[in-house]
Amino acid sequence: MKNEKxxxxxYLSEDELPRAWYNLRSDMKQKPAPLLNPGTGQPLxxxxxxAVFCRELVEQELDDDTxxxxxxxxxxxxxxxxRPSPLVRAYCLEQALDxxxxxxxxxxxxxxxxxxxxxxxxxxxxxxxxxxxxxxTTETGAGQWGTALSMACAYLGLDCKVFMVKVxxxxxxxxxxxxxxxxxQVTPSPSNTTQVGRKILAEFPDTTGSLGCAISEAVEAAxxxxxxxYVLGSVLNQVLLHQSVIGLEAKAALxxxxxxxxxxxxxxxxxxxxxxxxxxxxxxxxxxxxxxxxLAVEPASCPSxxxxxxxxxxxxxxxxxxxxKMYTLGSSFIPSANHAGGLRFHGMSPVLSQLYxxxxxxxxxxxxxxxxxxxxxxxxxxxxxxxxxxxxxxxxAIDEALACRETGEEKTILFGLTGTGYFDLVxxxxxxxxxxxxxxxxxEELARSxxxxxxxxxx
Amino acid sequence: MKNEKxxxxxYLSEDELPRAWYNLRSDMKQKPAPLLNPGTGQPLxxxxxxAVFCRELVEQELDDDTxxxxxxxxxxxxxxxxRPSPLVRAYCLEQALDxxxxxxxxxxxxxxxxxxxxxxxxxxxxxxxxxxxxxxTTETGAGQWGTALSMACAYLGLDCKVFMVKVxxxxxxxxxxxxxxxxxQVTPSPSNTTQVGRKILAEFPDTTGSLGCAISEAVEAAxxxxxxxYVLGSVLNQVLLHQSVIGLEAKAALxxxxxxxxxxxxxxxxxxxxxxxxxxxxxxxxxxxxxxxxLAVEPASCPSxxxxxxxxxxxxxxxxxxxxKMYTLGSSFIPSANHAGGLRFHGMSPVLSQLYxxxxxxxxxxxxxxxxxxxxxxxxxxxxxxxxxxxxxxxxAIDEALACRETGEEKTILFGLTGTGYFDLVxxxxxxxxxxxxxxxxxEELARSxxxxxxxxxx
Numbered sequence: 001m002k003n004e005k006x007x008x009x010x011y012l013s014e015d016e017l018p019r020a021w022y023n024l025r026s027d028m029k030q031k032p033a034p035l036l037n038p039g040t041g042q043p044l045x046x047x048x049x050x051a052v053f054c055r056e057l058v059e060q061e062l063d064d065d066t067x068x069x070x071x072x073x074x075x076x077x078x079x080x081x082x083r084p085s086p087l088v089r090a091y092c093l094e095q096a097l098d099x100x101x102x103x104x105x106x107x108x109x110x111x112x113x114x115x116x117x118x119x120x121x122x123x124x125x126x127x128x129x130x131x132x133x134x135x136x137t138t139e140t141g142a143g144q145w146g147t148a149l150s151m152a153c154a155y156l157g158l159d160c161k162v163f164m165v166k167v168x169x170x171x172x173x174x175x176x177x178x179x180x181x182x183x184x185q186v187t188p189s190p191s192n193t194t195q196v197g198r199k200i201l202a203e204f205p206d207t208t209g210s211l212g213c214a215i216s217e218a219v220e221a222a223x224x225x226x227x228x229x230y231v232l233g234s235v236l237n238q239v240l241l242h243q244s245v246i247g248l249e250a251k252a253a254l255x256x257x258x259x260x261x262x263x264x265x266x267x268x269x270x271x272x273x274x275x276x277x278x279x280x281x282x283x284x285x286x287x288x289x290x291x292x293x294x295l296a297v298e299p300a301s302c303p304s305x306x307x308x309x310x311x312x313x314x315x316x317x318x319x320x321x322x323x324x325k326m327y328t329l330g331s332s333f334i335p336s337a338n339h340a341g342g343l344r345f346h347g348m349s350p351v352l353s354q355l356y357x358x359x360x361x362x363x364x365x366x367x368x369x370x371x372x373x374x375x376x377x378x379x380x381x382x383x384x385x386x387x388x389x390x391x392x393x394x395x396x397a398i399d400e401a402l403a404c405r406e407t408g409e410e411k412t413i414l415f416g417l418t419g420t421g422y423f424d425l426v427x428x429x430x431x432x433x434x435x436x437x438x439x440x441x442x443x444e445e446l447a448r449s450x451x452x453x454x455x456x457x458x459x
Numbered sequence: 460m461k462n463e464k465x466x467x468x469x470y471l472s473e474d475e476l477p478r479a480w481y482n483l484r485s486d487m488k489q490k491p492a493p494l495l496n497p498g499t500g501q502p503l504x505x506x507x508x509x510a511v512f513c514r515e516l517v518e519q520e521l522d523d524d525t526x527x528x529x530x531x532x533x534x535x536x537x538x539x540x541x542r543p544s545p546l547v548r549a550y551c552l553e554q555a556l557d558x559x560x561x562x563x564x565x566x567x568x569x570x571x572x573x574x575x576x577x578x579x580x581x582x583x584x585x586x587x588x589x590x591x592x593x594x595x596t597t598e599t600g601a602g603q604w605g606t607a608l609s610m611a612c613a614y615l616g617l618d619c620k621v622f623m624v625k626v627x628x629x630x631x632x633x634x635x636x637x638x639x640x641x642x643x644q645v646t647p648s649p650s651n652t653t654q655v656g657r658k659i660l661a662e663f664p665d666t667t668g669s670l671g672c673a674i675s676e677a678v679e680a681a682x683x684x685x686x687x688x689y690v691l692g693s694v695l696n697q698v699l700l701h702q703s704v705i706g707l708e709a710k711a712a713l714x715x716x717x718x719x720x721x722x723x724x725x726x727x728x729x730x731x732x733x734x735x736x737x738x739x740x741x742x743x744x745x746x747x748x749x750x751x752x753x754l755a756v757e758p759a760s761c762p763s764x765x766x767x768x769x770x771x772x773x774x775x776x777x778x779x780x781x782x783x784k785m786y787t788l789g790s791s792f793i794p795s796a797n798h799a800g801g802l803r804f805h806g807m808s809p810v811l812s813q814l815y816x817x818x819x820x821x822x823x824x825x826x827x828x829x830x831x832x833x834x835x836x837x838x839x840x841x842x843x844x845x846x847x848x849x850x851x852x853x854x855x856a857i858d859e860a861l862a863c864r865e866t867g868e869e870k871t872i873l874f875g876l877t878g879t880g881y882f883d884l885v886x887x888x889x890x891x892x893x894x895x896x897x898x899x900x901x902x903e904e905l906a907r908s909x910x911x912x913x914x915x916x917x918x
Contacts, residue, residue: 007473008539014466080467081551081842092540092614110569112844112879154839155551174884178844180891181835318540376640380613383540384570420571422881425633432639 006298008091008251012084017076020068021241022061024279024351027286030358031064032237032350036312041456044322052219052230056127060238064222071123078122078155079245087253088417101404103397104252104261106277107384107416112178115342115419116273117148117233120242123153126233129449134227135159137403139189139214141168142341142418143175144387150182152382158344159386161228163189163217166209168169175423179236189214196220198321211345212317212331212394216385219320222349234270235315235324235349243276250414251280261292264398267392268305268363269342271349278361285360296352296363298393299371300440302335304328304348305356305363307446312456313347325457326353329441330449336439338368338385340388340426342418346449348357366395370439372431375421387419388427465839467550469712471543476535479527480700483521483738489698489817490523490783491809495771502913503781508641511678511689515586519697523909528700530582530669536805537581537614538704541570543741546712547876551840553860560863563720564876565709565736566843571637574801574846574878575732576607576692579701585689586610598673599647600627601800602634603846603878604692609641618687621650622676625668627800629688640904644841646870648673655679655779670804671775671790678779693729694774694808704733709741709873712727720873721750722859725820726851727764728801731809736875737820744819755811755822756851758830759793759899763787763807764815764822766905771915772806782915785812788900789908795898797827798886799847801877805908825854826899831890833857834880847886 025031034043049058060069071079090103108116124132128136135158140146146162162184169176170190179186189209192195194217200207202298207213215232222230233239254261265414266274276298298305305329313328315321315369328347329335335344348356355361368388377398378384386394393415404411422426430436485492493502507515519605521529547792549562567575587595594617599605605621612619621643628635628647638645648668651655655674659666666672675692681689692698713720723740725733743749757764763786771786774780787806788794794803807815814820825887827847837859839844845853854875863870880887889895 005870008536009473011470014468077467081547088540112838112842114881151842155842173888174881177884177888177891181838181887183839369539379571379640380610380642383571383610383614385640420572422633425636428640429632431638 006089009086009088010256011086012249012253014080016252017079017084018071018245020070022244022248022279022283023063023066023069023241023242024275024282025064025237027283030354035196035322035324036456038314038323038454039321039411052222054127054131054133054229055123056130057124057238060241061236067459072126073122075126082118083245083247085110087250090382091319093378096377096381097398099401099405100408100410101401102410102412103401104254104412104414106246106414107417108246109384109387109420111284111418113144113147113148113151114422115144116243116246116276117145118151119245119276120233120239121145121148121152122429122435123242125149125158125230126154128229128231129156129396131157133453134228135161135230136231137161137163137218138231138233139163139211139218141165141211141344143168143172143223143423144342146184147175147178148233149231150179150184153184154182160184161221162186163191163221165189165211165214191217194220210317215316216320234272235347237351239272240275240349240351243272244279246273246276246416247279250277259412260290262411263293263295263413265297265393265413265415266294267343267389267416267418268348268352269297269389270345273351273416273418275349275352280281282355294361295396296356296361297396297443298363298365299338299340299343299392300365300367300374301338301438302329302344302346303365304346306365309450310353310357311453313453315347321446324350327352327356328453329446330452332452333446333449338438339424340371340392342389343392366392366394369431369436372428372436384417385421386417387421388424390416390418392444393417463606464569465548467702468545468547469715470545471591471712473539474539475711476531476543477704479529479740481703481707481742482522482525482528482700483703483734483741484523484696485526486742487813487869490811491813492892494783495915496782497773497778497782510596511681512690513583513590513592515587515589516583516697519700520695521637531585534582534585541577542704543708544569546709549841552837553857555836555840556857556860558750558860558864559867559869560860561869561871562860563871563873565705565873566876567705568843568846568876568879572603572607573881574603574607574608575702575705575735577610578603578704578735579692579698579731580604580607580611581614582701584608584615584617587688587690588615588617591715592618592688593689595690596622596681597619597624597690597692598670600624600670600715600780602627602882603801605643606637608690609638609643612643613641619643619679621645622650622673624648624670624673630830631882636883647686648676652674659796674775675779694806696790696810696849698731699734699808702731703738705732705735705875706738706740709736718871720748721870722752722754722757722872724754724852724855724872726802726812726848726875726877727757727807728848729804730811732875732877734808734811741814741819744764751848753820754855755815755857757822758797758799758802758851759824759826760797761788761803762806763805763826765824769812769816770912772912774806782810782913785809786815787912788905789911791911792905792908797897801848802851823855825851828890828895830854831887831895843876844880845876848881849875849877852876865907
């Protein structure tokens with residue numbers, strides 16, 4: 001066995017839990033472009049944003065300069081219930097691959113939300129509580145974010161209203177029941193509890209809903225009821241800030257053993273996990289202190305980095321949200337029913353988009369069946385049943401490790417294992433039965449949805 | 460906050476992972492009664508047992524004297540993938556209960572089997588592999604044990620054939636798919652792949668199966684195919700031995716901070732978790748070194764300790780397995796459809812039965828709705844969604860902590876959180892919808908099944 005001194009799992013002590021989040025934007029020379037008001041085409045002010053988001057979260061959203069933002073004690077106390085999360089050396093997988101590469105993964109699935117989403121959910125719920133709000137609203141598709149927010153709200157005694165895409169509400173009843181167990185009010189979307197929901201239901205009575213519609217309902221519900229704000233689990237700068245705790249811990253754990261990764265890999269949907277995992281490493285890279293290869297892995301069915309354009313676009317398919325400058329396939333793009341629900345987003349975090357545009361980040365698209373083959377191989381070696389989203393990163397890590405077997409390079413690979421697949425067994429069943437398919441969009445399809453991008457004057 | 464110095468989670472380092480299992484029987488003055496051959500009524504010899512079980516496991520089963528049995532390096536390496544497991548201080552629950560009690564729990568759910576079952580699965584699979592066997596067979600009801608065994612066999616490259624009670628196979632497709640993902644062959648029982656299965660199907664074509672039938676099929680399948688043995692996830696002495704790793708770690712973690720529990724609580728089905736958690740504490744109690752209250756919690760719908768008798772009985776409803784002397788409701792007893800599938804066993808570990816008989820152990824039965832109320836309260840405070848089985852221990856821990864609020868006693872309570880409830884959301888949904896019921900057996904029902912106990916001469 002290589003590196004005998006390095007344990008299977010490197011746990012930090014609670015004292016070593018980061019005391020501040022790291023704001024990657026502070027080290028970016030080229031800052032991410034601001035969110036625009038879709039009506040005026042002008043950057044959104046703090047006042048405008050505060051009508052929808054909590055005040056302190058707006059400050060974090062707009063702060064491109066402060067490097068370290070202290071984590072409040074109450075949030076650190078909550079983090080201690082499931083953090084520091086383990087950094088694991090994948091000894092068994094290395095052996096199975098017969099690779100000279102060293103593979104590490106940062107595992108974020110050891111909490112009931114089953115993913116890293118809890119890192120930002122507790123932060124957003126905490127600031128809502130501190131502002132004296134009664135509750136928060138949000139949307140959820142696959143359900144990880146809704147679960148995480150429900151858990152955070154239950155802990156703080158805050159109301160939580162989740163609009164769950166109707167098809168998920170019906171097909172993923174277990175996610176729904178977890179949220180209800182944590183006290184959340186879960187409404188299938190579209191619903192007749194909002195104007196936009198009633199409008200859509202009148203027009204399309206048989207619709208099974210969409211994330212775009214659920215966002216619209218959640219925003220309306222927050223605006224309609226005093227003491228409520230809307231919260232979002234990815235894409236936003238504030239979310240990447242909170243998720244930096246993943247990368248800070250991973251780096252601290254590796255530093256203990258003097259390990260420098262050559263390559264850092266994360267799956268990318270809206271960018272919350274990838275942005276968090278790479279934050280401190282990318283900071284060193286931006287400051288010219290250390291070089292790392294950093295790789296975003298996305299589904300071939302929803303390839304925003306590898307086949308999208310860098311432009312202003314709506315974050316929601318309903319086209320009511322602010323415009324963000326990002327790699328996008330167009331907000332009208334409907335990806336095929338890829339089972340990695342968390343990666344079915346047409347756009348990408350503006351921070352990561354800017355970094356990719358500036359050449360600090362690579363991207364790769366992988367197909368679904370090869371992703372599940374990697375998930376199965378990983379599960380059998382390492383014990384953990386990964387979420388389909390996480391398995392995108394596993395696929396790339398395995399491919400890179402196999403390349404090392406050819407070249408003999410002893411690369412050190414770090415990837416983010418964002419969560420567990422306990423609620424994704426319909427997908428595993430399809431894979432086990434040889435009935436899994438994947439649909440890659442044609443150039444014509446992408447051209448159509450990209451053609452439909454909003455026309456916004458560059459500022 | 461009380462005891463500021465004690466972290467939320469006490470993790471041991473990998474070096475502190477126990478190097479030997481502790482055999483509780485070595486400290487019992489009154490040893491558990493031997494297994495009997497149901498045909499002859501005589502104690503089963505090592506030879507007889509070796510036809511069904513692996514050789515080294517038979518030795519462990521029969522060894523009442525050796526205190527410490529070394530854990531082979533290969534098993535310790537596997538343990539390191541998910542152990543040492545955290546010992547958690549339930550600060551948030553204490554606060555919610557406003558109790559002066561200090562509550563700790565040992566959490567065994569941080570692995571894909573979702574429970575402590577993996578501790579014995581890897582040991583049993585390892586000895587099978589070392590004996591040069593090709594594979595193992597087993598039965599599974601709720602699915603935790605089958606999942607754990609599938610994971611262990613995938614890791615070691617051993618065939619794994621699981622007979623899954625047909626009703627579970629159909630109603631818990633997700634558990635089935637996890638096992639298949641780990642490469643296990645999962646057969647709904649009764650099946651036409653065994654003589655006993657075919658016989659039952661001919662007699663009762665519409666049967667949905669039972670654990671007793673699945674055991675019979677698994678035993679027959681192991682005997683029919685060269686290079687196979689049968690393995691079992693609870694009740695047996697060897698299983699309690701392997702599970703002692705839970706208690707050894709818990710005690711080592713508490714010892715680090717000089718904490719002595721006043722009360723140790725575990726749920727009890729076949730006894731694998733409770734026997735493991737309490738092992739080193741009970742050892743001190745048996746040797747007269749330290750006193751602890753030790754409490755077994757069982758469902759009121761299947762109350763083997765609190766309403767059963769201490770007698771020889773079959774371990775399976777099919778009445779083909781050895782006879783064990785234990786607290787039992789009679790092997791013909793059919794418990795109501797309590798959602799804690801892992802606790803629906805008519806009997807109890809012979810080791811724990813002897814200890815209960817001799818007054819070293821208390822027992823309490825709790826009703827299902829109160830169990831789910833405790834589960835929900837725990838989830839909202841501590842984040843973790845508990846398995847219904849584990850929630851029996853939570854119920855008792857909460858009740859004891861509330862009693863401390865009345866008396867002002869600062870008791871230290873340790874309980875076993877055996878696993879997570881991700882595959883139990885049908886039960887949570889019933890609870891959330893107010894549709895959960897429980898059926899307590901009548902005295903007449905119990906008298907009938909106890910009346911039917913086999914007549915065995917006491918030896």
